[in-house]
Amino acid sequence: MPATLTSVDAEGFGRELDRIRDEVIESLGERDARYIRGLIAIQRKLELGGRALLIASWFPPAWITGTAALATAKILENMEIGHNVLHGQWDWMRDPKIHSTTWEWDTASPADQWKHSHNFVHHTWTNVLGKDRDVGYSVLRISPEQRWHPIYLAQPFYNALLALFFEYGIAIYDLELERIPSGRKDPKEALAQLRAVATKIRRQVVKDYVAFPLLAGPAFLPVLLGNLTANLARNVWAHTIIFCGHLPEGAEVFTEDRLEGETRGEWYVRQLLGSCNIDGGGLFHIMSGNLSHQIEHHLFPDLPSNRYAEIAPRIRALCERFGLPYTSGSLARQAASVWKRVLRMALPGPRQRPPATAPPVKTLGAVA
């Protein structure tokens, strides 16, 4: 149990993880390159196929398969491809077409803004209240440590809304508007970023809601609806998977004092305790962008995602050996757990969180 985990153990745990990391990096090669190139080709063909089918969408089966293909392509593009390329997972190939510094993706956030808020802020300060802005995305109350306000009564409603319009939520969130009043963010910078977001949104809207529908001529409306459905499905899916990464029962939230003098080993432990996996098969892992291996992803954000499933059993065994919890559950269970938390935290309290499966760990500064 973590209660017995001394900081020496954390260092031992960290050394083991570093070894796994080095091993994976050493063995990267042809097979991995073929994986990502193959996936990108499949995704693009799926998108082309979906859009082609939608042109014939006066025929209902074509609408259904076309929309499904397009939604799948959009999910792959955002999750297993975009998110992971932007993490620099494929930079080692030195292919300028698949590189974190050149990639742009089909979402409202421009890649460079998202890389700052996600790769740097969220992945460095994972689940630290007041530091990791992803804790509740600055609009949700997800921990009893956050002071309650009547506005939170509406959070189940606006969380559902957030799910539908997730990509726009993320884009606005990346602007860090809440930091402007305190002077921690230059309003001019925010304005410039807002313009970049607007440019991206304009291109997306023209493409999905004007250009392709117009190309379909008489099928204008079904194509528009198909594209809208694909975008909404992608948003809801991404929201669900991402919220299951850090919010289900078992994921811990930390206070800022946890960061003081934090060693590499302790950083690993915090990443582990703050993340939850989702169980599923190979296809599910790909569709989730391997965020179903949230733990492995947070331990090694820049290792290629196709390797997470391979190292997961070793990480799990390592956790067992060091007496650390490794949280994992089915999608249904984790999603229900997230919603339970969102609903519970909409109301004031509780003073103390109900006793977690793992007892509070003072030395780790976890607010269990």
Add this chain to the structure above:
Amino acid sequence: MIPKRATPSAARPGPAILRRLAAAARWLASPLLPEDYLGLINPLWTAGDLCGRVEEVIPETADAATLVIRPGRGWVVHRPGQWVPIGVDIRGRRHWRTFSLSSAPGRPDGRVTITVKAMREGLVSNHLVRRTEPGTVIRLGRPEGAFVLPESPPPRLLFVTAGSGVTPVMAMLDGMLGGAPAVEGPDVVLVHSAPTPDEVIFGRRLRSLAARCPRLRLYERHTRAEGRLRPADLARLCPDWTARAVWACGPPAMLDEIAAHWTGPTDRLRVERFRLVPTVVGSGGRVCFTRSGREADADGGTSLLAVGEGAGVLMPSGCRMGICYSCVARLRSGRVRDMRTGQVHGEAGDMIQTCVSAAAGPIEIEL
């Protein structure tokens, strides 16, 4: 005249309707480019990421081969003697090296060739000579280099080559003499060194060209039996050598000796070096690549280009030996050592050549 073939179609001013269509296609493909989808059908159609397909691999000697490449959309026609950066994926990682084009420009089949000699322990050269199958797609850069023939060749020329140094000269000879051997035209001498007759790259082609064409005199030097070619041998084989326009390409020692014994006008001796020989090695430092947010420790004997590539940074490059300036990047802080001269230099804001610069202490570079 330098034959000019199709310029990149993206740059070709087409009818307004085509340009509009291209703009519309960009909206439809956003945030990608139309060519990203075209590349699914044929990678040679992506001009932004210029590719070529290896269509044939022809063995030349036991350790050298000619690769016949069909360049993709966006290829710029080269001048005989120029080199081209070639990007090859080995174990999933892209590696760039430069190779002289060994074919004359404007072949009727639209293809070009490079001829590669496998170096001992050479990563890319061995991969190209021994492990490259027809059908492989490689990346291409722009042809570059000043080791070329002037538009109208001078009346008397001398080529001094050794080993794979004959490749750029083959392109020049092909261009000048490849057609029907006219009696009129420049007088050409080629002095080529290789260890044995069997190891002469293009041996048969050169011999039959010389037999066919009285304007070409070919001297083969088989160094295993006869020893290395010295400037004195050159004076014996070609007494008027310093009165000719000379192109020399081979190992550094040979080139240095020729340069030292050259008495003709300096602009008439042109040399091409295949290799950067770092003369000075100092202590290195930590290198921070500011744009990609990566850091790496560099020793004083490794170029910043190699350090960046090792760290997964997208490093622009071309010749990789200090002549083309494709690799320049802005220095933000720290100082670098020029690996050719040992000179330590650099101020914040300087544009430095990463391929011939090593870190002299901690530096930040905008890449």
